[in-house]
Amino acid sequence: MEQMEKNPEQDFLCLDENGVETVRRQMPDEDDLYDLAELYKVFGDSTRIKILYVLFGAELCVYDIARLLGMTQSAVSHQLRILKNNKLVKFRREGKTVFYALDDDHVRSILKLGMEHLGD
Amino acid sequence: MEQMEKNPEQDFLCLDENGVETVRRQMPDEDDLYDLAELYKVFGDSTRIKILYVLFGAELCVYDIARLLGMTQSAVSHQLRILKNNKLVKFRREGKTVFYALDDDHVRSILKLGMEHLGD
DNA sequence: CAAACGTATGAGCAATTATTCACATGAACA
DNA sequence: TGTTCATGTGAATAATTGCTCATACGTTTG
Numbered sequence A, B: 001m002e003q004m005e006k007n008p009e010q011d012f013l014c015l016d017e018n019g020v021e022t023v024r025r026q027m028p029d030e031d032d033l034y035d036l037a038e039l040y041k042v043f044g045d046s047t048r049i050k051i052l053y054v055l056f057g058a059e060l061c062v063y064d065i066a067r068l069l070g071m072t073q074s075a076v077s078h079q080l081r082i083l084k085n086n087k088l089v090k091f092r093r094e095g096k097t098v099f100y101a102l103d104d105d106h107v108r109s110i111l112k113l114g115m116e117h118l119g120d
Numbered sequence C: 001c002a003a004a005c006g007t008a009t010g011a012g013c014a015a016t017t018a019t020t021c022a023c024a025t026g027a028a029c030a
Numbered sequence D: 001t002g003t004t005c006a007t008g009t010g011a012a013t014a015a016t017t018g019c020t021c022a023t024a025c026g027t028t029t030g
Helices: A019-025 A031-044 A047-056 A062-069 A072-087 A103-119 B017-028 B030-043 B045-052 B062-069 B072-085 B104-116
Strands: A087-092 A097-102 B089-092 B097-102
Touching: A019 B062, A031 B030, A031 B045, A031 B104, A047 A062, A047 A072, A047 A103, A047 B030, A047 B097, A062 A072, A062 A097, A062 B017, A072 A087, A103 B030, A103 B045, A103 B104, B017 B089, B030 B045, B030 B104, B045 B062, B045 B072, B045 B104, B062 B072, B062 B097, B072 B089
Parallel strands: none
Antiparallel strands: A087 A097, B089 B097
16 A cells, blocks of 8 residues: 555545456446345344244244244234245245244354354 | 244244244344344445455545545445544545545455345 | 134334535645 | 634424224134
């Protein structure tokens, strides 16, 4: 970082054109970044995090999740819908009952990584 | 999952007491779950995701980040504050300029995992 | 078919939050 | 010391969102 002098041609204070190119090249598409933020937004709610952790080891029906977490069936159902849309949980119908489970191992990995970060 | 009959003593439709215990045992503390959600909430905004990705390979000053992303310096500074508070970025002062960089490799790992999940 | 049960969903409300605008800091330089 | 430059921040606003309440849907059972 030696190029600290102001360069009026360039409009960037600290980074030269090469740096700009390097940064731009590694940037994913705008859309992908948006989708990524949307994905993390789903993890960014303690209710949904609780639901995911409850499902960490067991397949559960909506009512059980609600009971375990001390929540309304409606609230749980609303959040399950969001988790479902984002492919974080899968479901299976058995008569009147719908069983939910974590969709894939990415979910577990993401939760674990987050916990690791908090451990510092 | 054979215990589908309703059991009025138990208040849980599908899960027996053993199941409840198993689920409860693996649940982290309420506080940790809350903190985890707070962490992901930070990732759950496309502006902050963009800032993190811009910092993926280069240490940058506030004004450069703003220029690269086409944002106000103020908006970037507000978001950097949040990223800083959550230990996702670190900073270094050099004269009037403040350089920001990703804090640790957890950040990179978390971003990568998220992208992987989207790739399905 | 009607009733009961588990689940899903739309509307409305309260709370959170990202941005803008104006201004405050804090450092370098005349 | 006063000015300029880079950054930080408080208040206000607009938009998002999680929950509740009421109700609808889909399945089973009488």
